[in-house]
Amino acid sequence: MEMKQHNWIPGNFKSVPDIGRSAQNDSVQHGWTPITTTTSVLGVVFDNGVALAADTLTSYGSMACFQNNPRILTVNKNIIVAASGEYSDFQFIRDAVEEKVRTEISLNDGISMKPKALYTWLSRVLYNRRTKMKPLWSTFLVAGIQNDEPFLGQIDKLGTAFVDEQIACGYGAYLALPLLRKGIEEKREKSNSKLTKEEAVDLLKKCMEVLYYRDARSHDKYQIGVVTKDSVEVLDLALKPTWEVAKLVQGYE
Amino acid sequence: MDTVIDRGAPKARNFEPYASNGGSIVAISGKDFVIVASDTRLSEGYMIYTRKQSKLFQLSDKSVLGCTGCWCDTLSLTNIIQSQLKSYLHDHNTIMQPGSIAQLLSTLLYSRRFFPYYVYNVLAGLNENGEGCLYSYDPVGHCEKVSYTAGGSSGVLMQPFLDSWLGKRTVDSPVSEEEALNLVKDAFTAAGERDIYTGDEVVYNIIKKDGIKSGVVQLRKD
Numbered sequence: 001m002e003m004k005q006h007n008w009i010p011g012n013f014k015s016v017p018d019i020g021r022s023a024q025n026d027s028v029q030h031g032w033t034p035i036t037t038t039t040s041v042l043g044v045v046f047d048n049g050v051a052l053a054a055d056t057l058t059s060y061g062s063m064a065c066f067q068n069n070p071r072i073l074t075v076n077k078n079i080i081v082a083a084s085g086e087y088s089d090f091q092f093i094r095d096a097v098e099e100k101v102r103t104e105i106s107l108n109d110g111i112s113m114k115p116k117a118l119y120t121w122l123s124r125v126l127y128n129r130r131t132k133m134k135p136l137w138s139t140f141l142v143a144g145i146q147n148d149e150p151f152l153g154q155i156d157k158l159g160t161a162f163v164d165e166q167i168a169c170g171y172g173a174y175l176a177l178p179l180l181r182k183g184i185e186e187k188r189e190k191s192n193s194k195l196t197k198e199e200a201v202d203l204l205k206k207c208m209e210v211l212y213y214r215d216a217r218s219h220d221k222y223q224i225g226v227v228t229k230d231s232v233e234v235l236d237l238a239l240k241p242t243w244e245v246a247k248l249v250q251g252y253e
Numbered sequence: 254m255d256t257v258i259d260r261g262a263p264k265a266r267n268f269e270p271y272a273s274n275g276g277s278i279v280a281i282s283g284k285d286f287v288i289v290a291s292d293t294r295l296s297e298g299y300m301i302y303t304r305k306q307s308k309l310f311q312l313s314d315k316s317v318l319g320c321t322g323c324w325c326d327t328l329s330l331t332n333i334i335q336s337q338l339k340s341y342l343h344d345h346n347t348i349m350q351p352g353s354i355a356q357l358l359s360t361l362l363y364s365r366r367f368f369p370y371y372v373y374n375v376l377a378g379l380n381e382n383g384e385g386c387l388y389s390y391d392p393v394g395h396c397e398k399v400s401y402t403a404g405g406s407s408g409v410l411m412q413p414f415l416d417s418w419l420g421k422r423t424v425d426s427p428v429s430e431e432e433a434l435n436l437v438k439d440a441f442t443a444a445g446e447r448d449i450y451t452g453d454e455v456v457y458n459i460i461k462k463d464g465i466k467s468g469v470v471q472l473r474k475d
Contacts, residue, residue, distance in 0.1 A: 159325035
């Protein structure tokens with residue numbers, strides 16, 4: 001009988017089943033890194049709904065490449081989704097979600113997806129891809145109405161998923177999230193209630209302005225998506241930035 | 254002489270499949286009860302994702318699992334366990350006992366030995382005789398039956414604290430429910446002072462014969 005050649009020395013585990021080994025090789029072959037990127041997404045829950053905000057710029061490195069790329073997706077009558085990160089990965093997910101919605105519509109049973117279902121589905125898709133070491137380099141915010149209650153959740157490229165009343169990703173996590181938390185907290189202290197729709201939208205507008213002045217990958221044209229029990233809408237908005245104060249900054253000449 | 258500039262291999266940001274999302278677990282078992290508690294802060298780096306994410310997962314009315322570490326792995330792992338337990342329930346028309354869940358968890362973790370679930374687990378339950386039982390794990394499935402444990406980002410801070418209070422207890426002086434709960438609260442308040450990944454709130458589950466009692470204690474929010 002011919003012996004199978006084993007180059008066995010203590011500590012050499014070549015004959016061990018290579019679970020996850022091919023995945024590890026993949027990470028060496030492809031340098032997975034985002035190319036066409038988008039910046040922060042903000043989300044806030046108000047008394048009877050949820051609002052998301054995201055600008056319409058897709059950057060190519062430091063170049064403001066595509067200036068009219070919307071990234072708030074209206075999924076159905078009670079879900080909106082927004083993405084930040086690699087734009088093509090958002091497009092990939094958008095196509096898959098639209099396919100899901102078409103399938104649902106063609107069933108014609110009057111049942112439509114709820115936000116928690118899409119949130120869980122997205123978390124599984126993103127986790128699956130991170131486990132293959134081929135991540136979808138995006139962070140998603142899912143907003144909607146789940147059984148008459150507002151729902152807001154985030155999923156990142158690893159599949160890290162959580163639900164909260166105010167969420168921001170990217171630079172917004174540093175610059176806008178404290179403002180969102182403050183806005184919600186102040187309203188709660190003042191009148192022991194949640195923000196109204198108008199207050200939530202105004203808060204998001206303020207945050208988008210703050211982000212525009214400090215986030216170099218942000219843009220003055222943006223969208224706010226609002227979903228309530230009986231409506232879903234996406235507003236096209238633009239900032240009126242003023243750089244008047246810039247000339248008051250001195251000492252850097 | 255030719256000048257050859259070696260630019261090396263193309264630089265690519267290497268994808269890191271793990272994240273450390275913080276959080277701590279403390280669990281203490283007693284004669285007829287077991288307490289398991291976690292903080293509710295979910296974070297990464299200097300960023301707090303949310304202040305109200307419990308890390309306790311109720312598996313049955315007799316067992317609760319506490320998980321810290323990489324949150325995306327925690328979500329996957331707990332989903333798999335919960336679906337397996339559901340299958341078991343439908344197959345055998347009875348819930349799985351904590352001892353069996355302990356073995357199942359160990360097997361699940363080891364099945365990913367070479368691409369581990371980056372999760373530190375503590376399984377708390379009541380065994381067939383109604384006694385509190387606790388199992389502590391490492392990410393690749395090493396399992397140890399213990400009488401008390403602390404794990405997660407503040408595990409190293411809280412374990413010695415528990416050792417000093419509970420380490421020399423014998424069967425003649427079992428820890429009472431009230432004493433155990435106070436120790437859990439004190440451990441977390443102390444950890445919240447020193448660890449930025451532990452804070453906001455503590456949620457605890459006290460598992461007893463007549464059901465699971467849960468409560469919340471406030472921690473530092475900064």
